[in-house]
Amino acid sequence: MSASLSSCEAPASTDQPVPIVVDWRPFETTDTMTSAGFSENIVHVAWSDSRKTTFDPWWLRDNCLCTRCYLPLTREQIFEIVDAPSDLAPASVVISREAAPSVTSDTVSGPTLNVTWNDGHKSSYPAGWLRAHATDDVSRAERQAKNPRPFIWGAEHANKLRTFDYEHVMENNNELLAWLIALRASGLTLMKNVPTKADSLLGPANRISHIRETNFGRVFDVKSKPTPDSAAYTSVNLPPHTDLPTRELQPGFQFLHCLVNDAIGGESIFVDGFAIAQALRNEHPASFTLLTQTPLWSWNRDDRTDYRWSGPLIALDQNDDISEIRYANFLRGPVDAPTEKMPTLYYALRLFQSMTRDSRFRIERRLTPGDMWVFDNRRVMHARREFDPQSGARHLQGVYVDRDEINSKIRVLQRLLKTQN
Amino acid sequence: MSASLSSCEAPASTDQPVPIVVDWRPFETTDTMTSAGFSENIVHVAWSDSRKTTFDPWWLRDNCLCTRCYLPLTREQIFEIVDAPSDLAPASVVISREAAPSVTSDTVSGPTLNVTWNDGHKSSYPAGWLRAHATDDVSRAERQAKNPRPFIWGAEHANKLRTFDYEHVMENNNELLAWLIALRASGLTLMKNVPTKADSLLGPANRISHIRETNFGRVFDVKSKPTPDSAAYTSVNLPPHTDLPTRELQPGFQFLHCLVNDAIGGESIFVDGFAIAQALRNEHPASFTLLTQTPLWSWNRDDRTDYRWSGPLIALDQNDDISEIRYANFLRGPVDAPTEKMPTLYYALRLFQSMTRDSRFRIERRLTPGDMWVFDNRRVMHARREFDPQSGARHLQGVYVDRDEINSKIRVLQRLLKTQN
Numbered sequence: 112m113s114a115s116l117s118s119c120e121a122p123a124s125t126d127q128p129v130p131i132v133v134d135w136r137p138f139e140t141t142d143t144m145t146s147a148g149f150s151e152n153i154v155h156v157a158w159s160d161s162r163k164t165t166f167d168p169w170w171l172r173d174n175c176l177c178t179r180c181y182l183p184l185t186r187e188q189i190f191e192i193v194d195a196p197s198d199l200a201p202a203s204v205v206i207s208r209e210a211a212p213s214v215t216s217d218t219v220s221g222p223t224l225n226v227t228w229n230d231g232h233k234s235s236y237p238a239g240w241l242r243a244h245a246t247d248d249v250s251r252a253e254r255q256a257k258n259p260r261p262f263i264w265g266a267e268h269a270n271k272l273r274t275f276d277y278e279h280v281m282e283n284n285n286e287l288l289a290w291l292i293a294l295r296a297s298g299l300t301l302m303k304n305v306p307t308k309a310d311s312l313l314g315p316a317n318r319i320s321h322i323r324e325t326n327f328g329r330v331f332d333v334k335s336k337p338t339p340d341s342a343a344y345t346s347v348n349l350p351p352h353t354d355l356p357t358r359e360l361q362p363g364f365q366f367l368h369c370l371v372n373d374a375i376g377g378e379s380i381f382v383d384g385f386a387i388a389q390a391l392r393n394e395h396p397a398s399f400t401l402l403t404q405t406p407l408w409s410w411n412r413d414d415r416t417d418y419r420w421s422g423p424l425i426a427l428d429q430n431d432d433i434s435e436i437r438y439a440n441f442l443r444g445p446v447d448a449p450t451e452k453m454p455t456l457y458y459a460l461r462l463f464q465s466m467t468r469d470s471r472f473r474i475e476r477r478l479t480p481g482d483m484w485v486f487d488n489r490r491v492m493h494a495r496r497e498f499d500p501q502s503g504a505r506h507l508q509g510v511y512v513d514r515d516e517i518n519s520k521i522r523v524l525q526r527l528l529k530t531q532n
Numbered sequence: 533m534s535a536s537l538s539s540c541e542a543p544a545s546t547d548q549p550v551p552i553v554v555d556w557r558p559f560e561t562t563d564t565m566t567s568a569g570f571s572e573n574i575v576h577v578a579w580s581d582s583r584k585t586t587f588d589p590w591w592l593r594d595n596c597l598c599t600r601c602y603l604p605l606t607r608e609q610i611f612e613i614v615d616a617p618s619d620l621a622p623a624s625v626v627i628s629r630e631a632a633p634s635v636t637s638d639t640v641s642g643p644t645l646n647v648t649w650n651d652g653h654k655s656s657y658p659a660g661w662l663r664a665h666a667t668d669d670v671s672r673a674e675r676q677a678k679n680p681r682p683f684i685w686g687a688e689h690a691n692k693l694r695t696f697d698y699e700h701v702m703e704n705n706n707e708l709l710a711w712l713i714a715l716r717a718s719g720l721t722l723m724k725n726v727p728t729k730a731d732s733l734l735g736p737a738n739r740i741s742h743i744r745e746t747n748f749g750r751v752f753d754v755k756s757k758p759t760p761d762s763a764a765y766t767s768v769n770l771p772p773h774t775d776l777p778t779r780e781l782q783p784g785f786q787f788l789h790c791l792v793n794d795a796i797g798g799e800s801i802f803v804d805g806f807a808i809a810q811a812l813r814n815e816h817p818a819s820f821t822l823l824t825q826t827p828l829w830s831w832n833r834d835d836r837t838d839y840r841w842s843g844p845l846i847a848l849d850q851n852d853d854i855s856e857i858r859y860a861n862f863l864r865g866p867v868d869a870p871t872e873k874m875p876t877l878y879y880a881l882r883l884f885q886s887m888t889r890d891s892r893f894r895i896e897r898r899l900t901p902g903d904m905w906v907f908d909n910r911r912v913m914h915a916r917r918e919f920d921p922q923s924g925a926r927h928l929q930g931v932y933v934d935r936d937e938i939n940s941k942i943r944v945l946q947r948l949l950k951t952q953n
Contacts, residue, residue, distance in 0.1 A: 170871070184760060189862065417947070446667075515780055519840075
């Protein structure tokens, strides 16, 4: 077949959708396709809301959902795009009102775009699927705009940070989802009434997923120890920091559960690192840029381990949004940068340090037994005032759960509960 | 004190090193300091091999090792550089022949650079420490050159990949170190004679550190299952891929242990992704660059999870060296890029796919019971030929151990065994 066939020459057989394999997401849409065709191999679809979407043939063929291209058992692709003919082109493009039959149990709503390729292969794309993944600028910007945005906070927002109840989260999926969404947005929530029995923090953590283990164990006990391998296990003041910047991937969310707190001192302080980074970006842009571009060493070593990682103090994502803070002063190794760059770099580092002490960014709380703070360890720095270990017992337990797990659970709960908030 | 004091005006008291806190590394050097001083606040040290090193005052003060700046109990810094005076400057710089007294048990060899600061604080730096961390261009380039380089392989190097014996690795630290260094260099080693009892792979893994758990468990069993949540748990052909590109941090090293293999088919194939990336860089630089810069979606979803991550197929490190491959065709989600960029992107993707099939890059082996392949999952793609589950039993077990753990263990063993290879 020729790549220059126009859609009006489409054989009638392409009018029927082919059976497809769909995944767990419905991709519903209220917008309908009003016309479709192709020119110079680019497939065009016009929609009832006047949007015009364009689809590259390689992209469309790569995403064929048919039962020859997808394995129904696992809903995973078995076709490899390298096996498409090098002169790949659509031979016909037709909208049908019927829904594509799904070989998996999930329902797919119609209508469907049916494409016949120049090698005879047939593909069917549900309208909702096409609309959800379209690669025109408007559709891409719309998707981008739906990405969750962080709620950035300072001391004045202390009363806006949400508190959740252990029993509610343990028993109710809606409450679990509300908690995780609050946690993702603000990076810090308090849970009350967690049983003060050891390992009780595993209940809420395992409602989400598995634990991120480290060399400090799965569940780590925070109390002062006679031969500590970290400042966390002493009674000294701990300045604001993220945990384990010495690892390539810092642990995502930290769960910190108070079992006993009879000691004098030891108050907890939380600082939104994104708020500091944002202020730095606005007030000292050159220093901000330097801290996003200069890898700094973090080291942690004892008699059995020697962890080191070099990464920027502030990381940006693909959209230049602030995505991560990596900072524990007590774990910093010597900066490996040219001597002549040190003055500007230390100016920036000192600025950042002074901001971690600024009361406008700090929320201070005394942990009471049954409290569990959960915070994004790659965003929210935590600190602890010195305490007097002779004045009474103090025992916290901690675990880590990575960002991947929180995001996966939110998606699954939204799918189950059919919410999109 | 004035920042313009020269070293010849140094008070005699600075001649004695102050007590310092050293970490677990010796930082020995055979080079000695021949002269030291400062001008415009930059500290200069000349060495017996004619090297001239320069030290910024902020950097030096930040790295003060004294017992007021470092907590001896944890060997962690308690000083924060923001607490140095804003007009920080050296007041005197003197070399002493004595070693700085260490309050930790480790020995520090002399001589020592003693700096007195304009606020009266005194710092002492062992020569070996200074030399190991110096920030002049020559010292930085020397450190850079010592970074381990990968051994990149293709089919013709199959006999250069090393094989290790289970008992030797379990009982001998030198053999453990040799194994880990080979693993880091080539990303692929075979271990023979691993007991064919379930969970035996935990022995070598726990010689290194803890396991990286995923939603597939700590130890995952690879056999065909009636309701698989991944193509790995079917009997179909699995093309070359990295595991879990759907996670922000793909698991580092994969241990794949064969307990039973009586089925027809199911041969294992390994492909060095760094070799493909390097060939692409040399032969198709524009495609290479595109694959390092374009984030591609990987998705994995079942009824309880929904993992997604978007990252480039080839990642580069801070030095533009190839550091990671992220690729599983059966987990790719629709590419989210502008329609007009698709032709060049799919050209690059098809090139990469065709190279994963090229025999020059592939090593194929049939697993026999007691074999354990360990490979860098972020570099070496693995594949499996289709097998006939009716023809006999096939049972593998797998675990993941992250790169951080391998690197930490290598450093500790080198420290213990006093090797630097």
